[in-house]
Amino acid sequence: MSTRRRAQRGARLSAVTALTLLILIPAAAGTAGAAPRASGPAGDADVCTVAAPDAVPGTPAWTERELTNLQCSSQGSKDYNASPAYQKAFADLQAAWSGDEGRAVISGLVVGDPLRYPPVYWDDKRGQYEHVWIDIPNRGRISAEIFAPLADPSKRLKADRPPYPAVLIEHGGRGLKEPHWQDAEVLAEAGYVVLSIDVPGGAGGSISPTVAPAEPMALHAARHALDYLLSAPGKPTATGQVNPWHALVDERKVATLGQSLGAITTSYLAQVDPRVDTAVAYDSCEYRLDALGNTGPDPTSNTNTGGGCRTSPRPLLPEQLRTPRLAIQADYYNSNDVPRTQAPDPHHKDEYHRALVAKDIESMHVSLRAGQHNETAFARPGNTNQTRYGLAAHHYYTIAWLDYQLKGDRPRQKVDACRRLTAEVFDKSADVYEIGSGSFDPARAEKAGDVLAGNVPWTVGGLPVDDRLSFYFASGYHLGNGTVRNDDMRNDDGAANCAKLL
Template identity: 30%
Template sequence: MGGASRRKTCAALIVLGGLLGAAAPAGAAFDAGYEARNYSKTTERAARLTLLPDYQLRLRAIGVDNELQVAQILANDGPPTGRTFVGQACFQHLDACTGDARLYDFATKNYGRVTPILFTARNGATLSGHLWATVAGPAKRPGVVITNGSVQAPEELYWFAAQTLAKAGYVVMTWDPQGQGYSDTIGAGPDLLDGVPSQTGQPFYDGTEDALDFFTSTRAAPFVPRRSCSSGTDHGAKQARRVAAGLNSAYNPMAEILDRSRIGLVGHSLGAGGVSYIGQIDPRVKAIVAYDNLGAPAAAPFTCKSGSSARPAPAFTKPALGLSGDYGLLPTPNTQEPEPLAKSKGSKTLSAAGVDTAELVIRGGTHFEFAFIPNPVFGASLRGEDLTSWYTTAWLDKYVKGGDPTADARLLTDRWRSDAPSAEIDPDKDGNVFSRYYRSRVDIRTDAGKRVLCEDVRPAGCPGFGPDGEKVPYSSLAAIRRVDAVAAPGTPASLSGVSSLKAAGSSGTPVGASGAAATAPTAQPCRDVAAPVSRITRARTTISRRSLTVRGTARDSGCDEVPGALVRIAVAVARVDGRLCRFLQPSGTFSKRRACSHNAYLGARGTSTWTFARRLPLPRGTYRLAVRGADAAGNVERRRAGRTTLTLRLK
């Protein structure tokens, strides 16, 4: 990697040298001198942190441990019957594949608890990961699943986000998609080459859904992989066999503290594409954070031929935050002013659908603000990691955790316009962390019901922005390094057992929820197959020429003694046009005429008691309403005349 590193660095210097000697294009307002200073920010992480001698010593020591660890994994769970890492550049987890070396003492210094896991993907590949939480915290916590980027980005690159969120009161799952980190390169049986190479993308979509399935599994309802999308093969026998052998986890070992009705998704790069789509179609997900960058796909990027997963065109209902930087995967200096709205297309689409969203662009930032790679070739600014941690936590606190009175203030803070650590090292002593080239935007509704829309966050003056009342300056590392509580009698078993950042399968590292005990629950396992039951309350439903308000109730029985968890209520509004219908769309307009049975659902507010309200012009005529509920087990309610439907006449 050293030779390639030198070649890429030299190439960047040549491009920058040419830029400094060139005049701005005729008629453009491009400032080559400013661009040179802006581009220099991509070297901050290396110059100020990762190339320092103390950091390099720590990095090398971790590399020695990681080399031993992978040798143990191959000995304990390698070919021909176990995992294979053929074709993977990061399976040894050295140098650029290590992540932030400062985060490897999370367990040993009691900053929190971490448990290694292994589970079987739908195509038979074995996927590796970790669960993160703290002893301190409520009995039930919201959860977050983090999906990596591609091109050999292991989960370690995202531990900064996982540890920050764990300290903020979440149960967090990091995992390696197929073909990366400690996960299998290949599938099994007829799916041996399914998802190979992983950079084709499907493992980041199907895998995100598989990770959610594992994350929401419990002792009473253990994880069972879905049938393969490609061949329809059921690889459940492999999962069961590996659980019994103590190799795989039967279910989420932190299930007892996870609130399955409050789950968010975070993803980077190709993983950002995965969470942007899966998050919108999966009823278990409440909100999304996408690192470089937020998407709004009009159709399914990948199909599932076997039908084991629905792949509809998404209806945009989930609040979604995008974070990006001035430069991309292969940072090169600008030679002209970029298009200011180029980073905001996904966020703009969600705004048009009436969904809370934001897109924040880091000045001098790169694709690697969000994947910590301690190698100077993969440049990044110094403060990007902190800004990312700040906004990720605030967004999920508002839309997943809920009930946090400080979340609005943290999202609408002006602190990042005058960040002292940024100003101290910036060539222009500018403490404003937001891009000068690309507009950062915020479009949210506060808990008080007020819409705050700012299309350019960088300059001061956006209404609703101000101080957040938190400590200045913010440091994600300082937040992570607060010592956790000590496990005491009564602490859940998932928080009082072995805590280790080692990968599952290395010597002396037990896999969470594995072995014969994990496959023998005290009661017969219960699988929730009952859909929610929703009702429209006619007496509280009103329609006029200017607005529509639909109210109702819903419940989910679950099964046996395992309670159900409502996660989403959606309403379809159809205007009858002859024998066909026109359906209300997210934009507030009505669709072209089509069969009245083809409902188009839009998200409602609330679950057990819910409200769907829209202010829009409504022509006279007949309107048919339909409601549909979904639960955490993935059950979706069927249409029932007289209960889930209501016909109204507007005169």
């Protein structure tokens, strides 16, 4: 670690010694769109923001740090569950839901971040949105949503012009597309066309084909959804459909993104389908279930005693690996995880990354501090699956990675994206896209005369990267044939020299 970073870390470590777990109570936040200020009761610093102290296993300091980390894994959920703005938006969403086609209700409640409900808060305001049905062979149907940048260039948050790179999003097992509104909206605003789908057989509105496919339904749905996303006049899908937004899609630049089983599935598809240029995986769990439906060798890896999800390129052979991949993994499986008493293997989660690096394929593996398996699957009131900064960190790295991989034909843009990926401090490049549920500021709500105006999304601009990374599991990157490489992002010696990529 560089002398400057060591000094900075020492200052932060001094600050954390005075903090207690009581600091985790949600508090009002700063101005929306600005870098988050550490906040807590009576102006105390946020224990989940400052550097975690070093600790020896078996000591009281270790126990306190681990319990604090577990509490931080639910900090964001505590924010929005206590927020009158979230409660009002959710009630409005619940009332409007029955008129929406292809939507799911689980145990009487709708799902998804209510402050990202596309028809009300996003469509024709921050981007373009449409619900579509994708027909698949044997009378199956996939309920899907398309997101794209605004048509009016003067209103876009990003100056990119069409056609745009394309991104396919698939949810996790027993999941739904609506909890991933935040991912789809963020990417669309950043200059991508996004198709997000419900896999048939789950709780969503999709319909399973009358004849079961030979491959797992998640993979079958992803293949046909990709066909639809890239379809155009003269190149329809197998059922004769054409993407109504085909003119906006650059079929030469394609990515997949998935969470949990969706990450396993879309990462597999990215390696075997030559149309896909890169993959993004959120807490992939290959050691539990691989893309071909086989139970993995470690079924406890996604239980609260198994150390969280582990990645693996299985069932792919090394010679089948060809596609760059960003993986973002969590510290825990859920908030009920058994507190750790010993340090885990720092490479417990990055087997897929190391396999790609061994083939000299560009790869990045980010292990986020305190995160849970379903951090990016925003669902409904009462959930305890989100940190305060996790979603913003996911979006920061995802946008930078896709810009690097899909917009890097312009060298300076590639270097800029590389610098964001390898930065020591998060910049504010992705913060402008954060509009979802966060903390509540009563003064803002009172001033505007609107409870919804009191919502303050959490952002990461200005926060040190190493304090957002897991202190248990390794994070690293391998870019440009190893020209830009780091095997331990929390202990590097300064910013990577991305200019070498020119």
